[in-house]
Amino acid sequence: MTIQTHQASELINNGFMSSSELKSYRVDQELAKFFSAYEVEKKPIEVNFRDLVDWVPYSDSYTHYIHSYPAKLIKHIPIFFLNSKILLPESKSLVLDPFCGSGTVLLESLLAGHSAIGCDANPLARLIARVKTTRLEAKELHRTKASIMLKARRLRKVIPLNVVNIEHWFSKNTIKQLSQLYRSINEICTGEELEFFLATFSSIVKKVSYADPNLSVPVKIKPEKYVNIDIKERMSNKLLELKNIDVISLFGNQVDKNTNRISLLEKVSSYDVTANVVSEDARRITKSLDNSAELLEPNSVDFIVTSPPYAGAQKYIRSSSLSLGWLGLCEEKSLRDYEKLNIGREHYSKSEYVESIRFGLADIDTFFDEVEKENPLRAHINSNYLKEMESAISEMYRVLKKDKYCVIVIGNNEVCGRKFETQKYIRLLAERLGFSTKLVLVDDIHSRGLMTKRNKTASIINSEWILVFKK
Numbered sequence: 216m217t218i219q220t221h222q223a224s225e226l227i228n229n230g231f232m233s234s235s236e237l238k239s240y241r242v243d244q245e246l247a248k249f250f251s252a253y254e255v256e257k258k259p260i261e262v263n264f265r266d267l268v269d270w271v272p273y274s275d276s277y278t279h280y281i282h283s284y285p286a287k288l289i290k291h292i293p294i295f296f297l298n299s300k301i302l303l304p305e306s307k308s309l310v311l312d313p314f315c316g317s318g319t320v321l322l323e324s325l326l327a328g329h330s331a332i333g334c335d336a337n338p339l340a341r342l343i344a345r346v347k348t349t350r351l352e353a354k355e356l357h358r359t360k361a362s363i364m365l366k367a368r369r370l371r372k373v374i375p376l377n378v379v380n381i382e383h384w385f386s387k388n389t390i391k392q393l394s395q396l397y398r399s400i401n402e403i404c405t406g407e408e409l410e411f412f413l414a415t416f417s418s419i420v421k422k423v424s425y426a427d428p429n430l431s432v433p434v435k436i437k438p439e440k441y442v443n444i445d446i447k448e449r450m451s452n453k454l455l456e457l458k459n460i461d462v463i464s465l466f467g468n469q470v471d472k473n474t475n476r477i478s479l480l481e482k483v484s485s486y487d488v489t490a491n492v493v494s495e496d497a498r499r500i501t502k503s504l505d506n507s508a509e510l511l512e513p514n515s516v517d518f519i520v521t522s523p524p525y526a527g528a529q530k531y532i533r534s535s536s537l538s539l540g541w542l543g544l545c546e547e548k549s550l551r552d553y554e555k556l557n558i559g560r561e562h563y564s565k566s567e568y569v570e571s572i573r574f575g576l577a578d579i580d581t582f583f584d585e586v587e588k589e590n591p592l593r594a595h596i597n598s599n600y601l602k603e604m605e606s607a608i609s610e611m612y613r614v615l616k617k618d619k620y621c622v623i624v625i626g627n628n629e630v631c632g633r634k635f636e637t638q639k640y641i642r643l644l645a646e647r648l649g650f651s652t653k654l655v656l657v658d659d660i661h662s663r664g665l666m667t668k669r670n671k672t673a674s675i676i677n678s679e680w681i682l683v684f685k686k
């Protein structure tokens with residue numbers, strides 16, 4: 216029997232089921248249907264995750280909007296799986312997201328009463344993920360905010376950080392105020408509080424820069440580029456306002472918003488742990504971020520849910536570059552150094568792709584044989600992406616417990632006018648590594664960052680493929 220939304224509230228009100236039991240019941244009803252259909256047909260099933268978890272709002276909830284991040288996963292997908300008793304029979308399980316980005320999966324795992332660990336190559340993502348999942352006292356945050364703002368306004372001598380092309384991106388007035396805030400935050404705060412204020416500081420950096428807010432990678436606003444008169448005028452006004460913007464007050468407002476978000480975590484009774492970001496590379500999952508940390512034990516994770524990068528489509532480091540500079544993260548490492556760790560990167564020197572990468576799988580190899588004739592760089596970008604994804608999947612297999620599940624959310628792509636069936640290739644590689652495919656779902660994408668302008672050889676990705684594997 217399927218329980219409808221109106222019957223659900225009756226069951227809860229009459230004390231027959233708790234709301235979390237009811238959510239699990241509804242999810243498992245659907246999941247059981249999908250599993251049986253897939254077992255018979257072996258065909259992808261079209262779904263709409265927003266309908267499957269219709270109790271979840273579309274908009275902001277908890278700390279999800281503490282900081283923007285490109286290609287965030289819609290929270291409905293992890294919520295669906297994390298509420299399943301078929302996939303996670305124990306109430307306190309360890310969930311891993313090896314490409315955790317801004318921490319959508321980590322936060323939802325904690326909200327569902329589990330504990331969570333993540334990895335990400337982007338230090339900004341790691342900071343946001345930690346802040347998003349850490350409970351802090353609102354009262355303390357308000358007090359500290361007042362001290363930071365007071366001190367920032369009083370600071371006279373401030374040295375701006377090593378931000379590439381700083382005067383191209385910020386007005387003199389903005390550079391001064393951002394420098395005052397950065398120094399004040401670092402002098403006043405420590406530990407988790409420091410991370411909260413730095414993440415909030417970072418969340419306003421792009422807003423006070425000359426970077427076009429409609430594009431995820433920084434490109435200076437050019438009003439003349441807009442055909443629409445209203446947008447053209449809005450952009451010209453924005454450029455003027457940015458010259459004398461009150462950055463410190465804007466920071467104060469953003470702290471208030473983020474403090475409200477953080478305070479919602481206090482109300483969740485099952486939320487008693489913090490998520491750990493344990494590694495900067497999904498291909499080497501360690502116990503902690505420490506450089507000398509040991510590998511995470513094999514067979515230690517109960518569930519994996521992740522949305523890995525796409526080949527050649529996301530520019531995570533470039534889109535975070537202004538924040539990385541202002542957070543002092545480009546002092547020792549350059550953006551190029553950060554990029555090298557990124558699966559799906561696009562920059563390779565000729566010497567890096569003299570040798571072709573092949574997989575011993577006809578479907579994949581024939582594709583690359585064709586592309587290589589036309590565009591060796593594109594062939595390398597995509598074949599190296601698959602090779603690196605293969606080692607990340609092998610690492611997922613290593614740390615996952617036997618009989619447990621791994622959910623990978625991925626989309627197809629286009630390379631040199633040909634369809635690059637990422638989901639199919641990932642499936643072939645995962646199966647070769649020992650996973651069995653239990654379910655394939657497809658959902659239309661309604662919103663994604665970084666999907667604006669892309670070059671001719673890669674086209675818009677319009678569906679999410681949800682691959683459910685079992686070890």
Ligand SMILES: C[S@@+](CC[C@H](N)C(=O)[O-])C[C@H]1O[C@@H](n2cnc3c(N)ncnc32)[C@H](O)[C@@H]1O
Binds near residue numbers: 289556
């Ligand atoms: C699609 S995004 C994940 C978004 C995330 N689910 C969220 O909601 O914010 C993919 C992430 O993979 C990260 N990434 C790329 N290469 C990586 C690697 N070698 N190890 C770990 N993370 C990596 C990128 O930095 C990016 O944050």
